[in-house]
Amino acid sequence: EGVAFEHLLVSSPKPGVGLVQLNRPKALNALCTPLILELNSALRTFQSDKTIGAIVLTGSEKAFAAGADIKEMKDLSFADAYGNDFIENWSDLVTFLKKPLITAVNGYALGGGCELALMGDIMYCSNTAVFGQPEIKLGVIPGAGGSQRLTKAIGKSRAMECILTGENILAKQAGEWGLVAKVFESPQECVDGAVKMAEKIAGFSQIAVKAAKEVVNKSQDLGIREGVEFERRVFHGLFGSRDQKVGMGAFAAKQKPEWTHE
């Protein structure tokens, strides 16, 4: 806290909750490189802050993010893009973050904006949300995981339709397809709802929460058998934590658990 960003608003609206709001209104939160670097930095700060148990990422009422910054990208050569690993620093956003990330989408989540939303462990949106991968209209394709994460989220045929036609997916459809966990009635309710769920998560043992996120994410990469075996190893491992004794002991004694995060 206390760090001023040019393109972000960072706060802790509830105990244990870190909130990052993308704040580049002039460009509908287009994700220019300086913004991505700031986002990396803000998330890293929350990651290393022991008082923070879960993080919410949102944009404005009009736009979560309208994509990567087209004006910044338009003159890149292949050598610029490939040689300088353009977009690679984006994937850091998910790989280093061990704490749960909730993305709360209002308005446009297009291209890289949709891909950023998809990096959330839980996605919420309001009825104003517009998801899409319009890269095809620009002569390119999704470059920050959209072709993989969107396909896993809504299935191949729907993802193909979206990515090949550039047609948007509206909030109601996103809810029906399970792209998001919930569709809220308004942007404010969406952010408040996300913060409330983050607060709930932050109220549990950080050890258990970290393990839970880790095992669910493994399901994206492993087959069912390896995945279940991995889950069991991690489950067994938690009997070495203090919070397992705290949690089960409190249940047996009809008390409220006082988590130690150990």
Ligand code: HXC
């Ligand atoms: C740079 C952008 C931008 C973007 C909007 N702006 N999106 N600038 N990159 N992705 C700027 C506009 O140029 C404009 O600036 C200002 O934001 C407001 O946008 P308008 O177009 O005037 O607003 P509106 O008419 O309401 O239309 C909203 C919109 C449209 C439908 C979202 O802006 C739009 O289509 N944007 C591009 C969406 C897109 O193609 N995204 C994918 C990008 S490619 P000025 O200066 O004119 O006021 C991508 C690749 C990802 O993301 C690969 C890996 C990261």
